[in-house]
Amino acid sequence: MLKSIKLSDFIKIPSSPFILGALISRIMTFKENDKNYFYAYTSFRASKFVHYSQFDLVKYSKELIKKLNFYSHYDNWTEHKVEKTSVELRFYILDDVGMSKKAFYKFIYQRIVSSAWILNQSEKDMYECMRGFMELRGSVDTSLKLIAQDYFYDDSNELKKAQILTQLLNIPISYANFNARDLQPQFVNGTNKRNTQFRIKLYFYANKIGFLNDYKAKIFETAYNEHSKDIIDGITYFKVTLPNENNDVTFLKYINFFTNNIYQRQLTPQAITQLRNELKFNSDSTSSNGRNKAIIDLYDKISEDKCAICGTTQTYFSQSKGKQYFEIHHVIPYYNDNQLDNIANLVKLCPNCHRMLKKGSGTKEEQILAITKILHEHSEVYEFASSYLGIDNINELAKKIQTMLG
Numbered sequence: 001m002l003k004s005i006k007l008s009d010f011i012k013i014p015s016s017p018f019i020l021g022a023l024i025s026r027i028m029t030f031k032e033n034d035k036n037y038f039y040a041y042t043s044f045r046a047s048k049f050v051h052y053s054q055f056d057l058v059k060y061s062k063e064l065i066k067k068l069n070f071y072s073h074y075d076n077w078t079e080h081k082v083e084k085t086s087v088e089l090r091f092y093i094l095d096d097v098g099m100s101k102k103a104f105y106k107f108i109y110q111r112i113v114s115s116a117w118i119l120n121q122s123e124k125d126m127y128e129c130m131r132g133f134m135e136l137r138g139s140v141d142t143s144l145k146l147i148a149q150d151y152f153y154d155d156s157n158e159l160k161k162a163q164i165l166t167q168l169l170n171i172p173i174s175y176a177n178f179n180a181r182d183l184q185p186q187f188v189n190g191t192n193k194r195n196t197q198f199r200i201k202l203y204f205y206a207n208k209i210g211f212l213n214d215y216k217a218k219i220f221e222t223a224y225n226e227h228s229k230d231i232i233d234g235i236t237y238f239k240v241t242l243p244n245e246n247n248d249v250t251f252l253k254y255i256n257f258f259t260n261n262i263y264q265r266q267l268t269p270q271a272i273t274q275l276r277n278e279l280k281f282n283s284d285s286t287s288s289n290g291r292n293k294a295i296i297d298l299y300d301k302i303s304e305d306k307c308a309i310c311g312t313t314q315t316y317f318s319q320s321k322g323k324q325y326f327e328i329h330h331v332i333p334y335y336n337d338n339q340l341d342n343i344a345n346l347v348k349l350c351p352n353c354h355r356m357l358k359k360g361s362g363t364k365e366e367q368i369l370a371i372t373k374i375l376h377e378h379s380e381v382y383e384f385a386s387s388y389l390g391i392d393n394i395n396e397l398a399k400k401i402q403t404m405l406g
């Protein structure tokens with residue numbers, strides 16, 4: 001039998017931020033001798049920047065396992081494939097309760113969302129989670145100053161969770177971005193059909209989050225000729241300058257990701273320039289409050305002027321907005337929780353339908369019906385709400401949300 005922890009035990013005891021990050025990043029399944037396992041993994045290859053003759057990966061993998069165990073709080077990491085030029089280590093969980101992969105995802109996500117360190121916004125723990133999320137599968141780009149990991153278009157849950165997680169962990173929009181496949185020039189001209197990548201600015205990562213894997217730290221050090229560093233509890237932090245937070249390119253990609261992949265709309269370059277100015281994304285004074293307002297304004301701009309409940313596109317002309325008047329509604333009501341200022345938690349409503357959703361305004365039945373309709377027709381809202389509340393079934397989810405209306 002593989003070295004593993006039983007899922008029934010894993011559920012009972014608290015998990016470290018690091019292993020939660022590793023699992024939410026990607027959950028794999030494996031079957032051996034009629035037993036089902038979930039696993040998280042790390043895999044990496046020798047880089048031309050640090051030749052394998054100068055860094056013994058076989059020897060180092062033993063040390064790395066100790067470190068991974070330490071940060072995971074389980075003595076569970078094991079060698080899957082360890083060679084001179086490539087390493088894969090795995091963390092197995094034996095599924096002794098017969099849980100689906102999707103349900104296990106939801107469980108991990110719930111555990112993150114409801115953890116004390118997210119609620120208290122503990123930076124140390126959030127960065128630990130991000131390290132598990134990003135570094136195990138991510139590779140150090142040796143020319144673009146990015147740490148990047150692949151996502152797969154047939155698993156949009158993973159991609160959306162990456163987006164949700166970034167907001168949850170307070171990673172500035174301009175430090176993290178998607179390089180969606182259909183935006184890459186190589187994809188458009190057919191030379192390279194890469195997967196979508198989720199990427200974080202490498203200098204932010206190297207400075208704030210730090211490298212657990214000494215080999216990746218060495219690649220960073222060599223490729224970018226940065227030698228000033230601190231090693232604390234086995235994590236290498238580089239004393240490098242943080243990148244500028246305001247970055248036009250990442251802002252463009254953020255908007256593109258939502259407009260193309262979720263709202264299926266195309267914006268002209270002129271429209272994007274106008275948006276950027278209107279939302280003051282170029283200003284240096286973007287506070288965390290400002291950012292939330294910006295997300296709501298952004299949603300107002302990029303989503304179609306159409307009520308998500310009754311479907312009307314005509315309300316009345318708003319002089320101040322210069323267009324038809326609509327209101328932005330938080331599907332899971334906003335209770336001073338920044339996590340809910342997520343673009344995937346917003347819909348546009350006409351004033352009548354919005355009023356109907358106020359507590360005590362519409363009947364319970366019509367409110368549930370309206371919420372069910374929203375969840376059916378907006379998959380990104382369903383995905384966000386079901387992950388946030390840990391409820392898969394649409395009808396149950398709508399009933400739960402109705403009880404939360406304010």
Ligand SMILES: [Zn+2]
Pocket residue numbers: 307308309310311312349350351352353354
């Ligand atoms: Zn309406």
